Amino acid sequence: MTLGLKITNVSKTWNPDGADPVPAVRNLTLDVALGEFVVLLGPSGCGKSSLLYIVAGLEDATEGSVTFDGLEVTEPSPERSLIFQEASLYPWLTVQDNITFGLKIAGQSPKKQEEAAERLLRLVGLVGAGERRPHELSGGMRQRAALARALAMEPKVLLMDEPFAALDIQTRARMQGHLLNIWESSKASVLLVTHSIDEALALADRVVVFTARPGQIKAEIAITAPRPRDMRSPEMIDLARQCEALLGEEVEKSFKEQELT
Amino acid sequence: MSDETLGASLAQSKQGGLVTRVLKRLEPTLWVLASISIFVGFWEFAWWRGWANPLLLPPPHIFLANLPDQFRFFDPGGTRAGALATGGSIFSVLGVIAWSSLRVTVGLALGFVLSLAIGIGIRYFRVFGKLVLPLVTMLAPISPVAWLPVAVFIFGIGNPPAIFLVFIAIFFIMTLATLSQIDNVPVHYIQLARIMGCSKRQIYRHVILPSILPELFVTLRMNLFAAWMAVLIAEAVGVGSGLGQVTMMARNTFNASLVFFTMTLIGLTGFAFDQILRHIQRKVLWWVGPSNVGGL
Numbered sequence: 001m002t003l004g005l006k007i008t009n010v011s012k013t014w015n016p017d018g019a020d021p022v023p024a025v026r027n028l029t030l031d032v033a034l035g036e037f038v039v040l041l042g043p044s045g046c047g048k049s050s051l052l053y054i055v056a057g058l059e060d061a062t063e064g065s066v067t068f069d070g071l072e073v074t075e076p077s078p079e080r081s082l083i084f085q086e087a088s089l090y091p092w093l094t095v096q097d098n099i100t101f102g103l104k105i106a107g108q109s110p111k112k113q114e115e116a117a118e119r120l121l122r123l124v125g126l127v128g129a130g131e132r133r134p135h136e137l138s139g140g141m142r143q144r145a146a147l148a149r150a151l152a153m154e155p156k157v158l159l160m161d162e163p164f165a166a167l168d169i170q171t172r173a174r175m176q177g178h179l180l181n182i183w184e185s186s187k188a189s190v191l192l193v194t195h196s197i198d199e200a201l202a203l204a205d206r207v208v209v210f211t212a213r214p215g216q217i218k219a220e221i222a223i224t225a226p227r228p229r230d231m232r233s234p235e236m237i238d239l240a241r242q243c244e245a246l247l248g249e250e251v252e253k254s255f256k257e258q259e260l261t
Numbered sequence: 262m263s264d265e266t267l268g269a270s271l272a273q274s275k276q277g278g279l280v281t282r283v284l285k286r287l288e289p290t291l292w293v294l295a296s297i298s299i300f301v302g303f304w305e306f307a308w309w310r311g312w313a314n315p316l317l318l319p320p321p322h323i324f325l326a327n328l329p330d331q332f333r334f335f336d337p338g339g340t341r342a343g344a345l346a347t348g349g350s351i352f353s354v355l356g357v358i359a360w361s362s363l364r365v366t367v368g369l370a371l372g373f374v375l376s377l378a379i380g381i382g383i384r385y386f387r388v389f390g391k392l393v394l395p396l397v398t399m400l401a402p403i404s405p406v407a408w409l410p411v412a413v414f415i416f417g418i419g420n421p422p423a424i425f426l427v428f429i430a431i432f433f434i435m436t437l438a439t440l441s442q443i444d445n446v447p448v449h450y451i452q453l454a455r456i457m458g459c460s461k462r463q464i465y466r467h468v469i470l471p472s473i474l475p476e477l478f479v480t481l482r483m484n485l486f487a488a489w490m491a492v493l494i495a496e497a498v499g500v501g502s503g504l505g506q507v508t509m510m511a512r513n514t515f516n517a518s519l520v521f522f523t524m525t526l527i528g529l530t531g532f533a534f535d536q537i538l539r540h541i542q543r544k545v546l547w548w549v550g551p552s553n554v555g556g557l
Contacts, residue, residue: 058452058455076452076455076456076458078457078458080456082453082456084453086449088447090468091472092471101457101467102458105454105457105458105459105463105467153457
């Protein structure tokens with residue numbers, strides 16, 4: 001049995017029996033070890049989000065298999081938590097009730113929920129915001145609350161779908177630092193989707209570059225530099241150039257495809 | 262800014278604040294009054310120029326002039342119907358309004374709860390949905406007026422047919438609205454609930470229900486006026502009391518003043534109902550920002 005996430009020969013076609021089937025991911029194989037931080041980098045619409053949904057168990061793969069800790073993924077589970085680009089907090093619940101939503105569903109006692117909420121609010125830097133409503137928070141705060149909600153379920157892998165794309169650059173950098181701290185203390189694996197090269201290089205142990213749709217793995221780049229990384233160091237600039245070259249070809253391809261249709 | 266000027270400007274803003282605050286509070290009311298005044302103004306002007314026959318279109322200063330004379334046509338019990346009614350006080354008028362309001366309230370409450378239950382049932386139980394949805398869609402376009410004979414056949418005379426008619430006026434529309442709201446729940450809400458380990462039942466209870474309630478309440482408010490129209494029809498024909506009955510009796514006795522007086526009462530009561538629902542919406546469904554509650 002292999003621990004961690006194992007994606008084997010996965011293909012996904014949207015609308016497979018319809019008149020206009022859309023292949024999203026083709027024949028993709030990828031392993032994410034325990035505690036590893038893997039970033040999927042690719043042009044928009046290349047199927048990287050589809051892959052995330054399959055791993056979360058929200059969508060079935062058309063072909064291939066996904067196993068987690070040796071068990072086939074067939075349905076969603078709190079141990080594979082997903083974080084969306086928009087925080088998607090429930091607007092009718094307070095921040096604290098949002099964070100403990102999963103614990104309440106799991107039938108934990110109110111006292112335990114209270115304790116968990118306090119710990120998590122501190123962890124994500126939202127102390128004192130527990131009684132606020134989601135619409136009263138800034139985008140960054142909302143995304144931190146969403147992170148706390150995912151962490152409440154003690155996930156073994158965090159799946160993140162362009163989690164910081166809707167935030168401004170400054171907030172984004174802070175959130176990345178935050179995420180790294182939380183990741184280091186939680187020992188969870190992270191599979192994060194982004195189209196930002198800087199974000200990929202700042203965060204990842206391993207960057208997986210996707211091709212244009214249907215998504216396949218074009219290249220894998222391991223990054224050993226310790227964090228926090230100086231993005232202006234020669235090593236990082238060199239990596240950024242590599243990524244840019246790889247990504248540029250694919251963006252070109254997907255542009256051409258769009259022009260045809 | 263120096264401390265002194267800061268203090269002065271603070272005092273000024275405090276003073277200005279009081280006047281502005283009072284004006285701010287009064288502003289909605291002033292607009293309502295202005296809106297009514299324009300309408301009344303045109304009407305009175307038409308009467309003054311002799312365009313509006315006071316027998317057919319008596320302006321407000323005529324139909325509001327002799328209130329006790331109008332009041333005597335109102336009998337909350339509905340036992341002495343028509344021109345024979347010998348009510349007479351403001352309380353009998355309020356009593357008549359109360360009866361109509363009660364029918365509307367009960368009908369609305371029943372319609373809201375049942376349409377919510379049936380709507381959720383249609384989406385929750387597949388077979389039930391497939392069997393019931395075509396029926397609901399076919400019955401929805403039938404006007405409450407067409408249901409009136411049915412209401413009387415089933416319930417006879419009295420409160421039940423009026424309540425039934427209010428119920429019918431909103432039930433099918435609200436059921437279809439419930440379905441469309443369920444289908445429009447953001448897909449991320451449901452995906453998150455699934456990840457958090459919610460069962461289907463828990464998703465409906467903890468996610469779908471709270472996320473559809475605000476919009477449904479708005480729909481209810483929009484159909485409030487349809488409910489009022491239905492109750493007036495029922496009262497005019499099948500019940501024998503209430504504002505609808507007074508209007509019909511006024512028509513039959515060619516009492517134009519009474520017609521317009523009753524219409525005024527209906528308008529004011531409907532307005533009050535809308536305000537009350539709006540208030541409930543604000544209190545109960547706090548997560549919808551005040552901007553989404555609608556103006557006024």
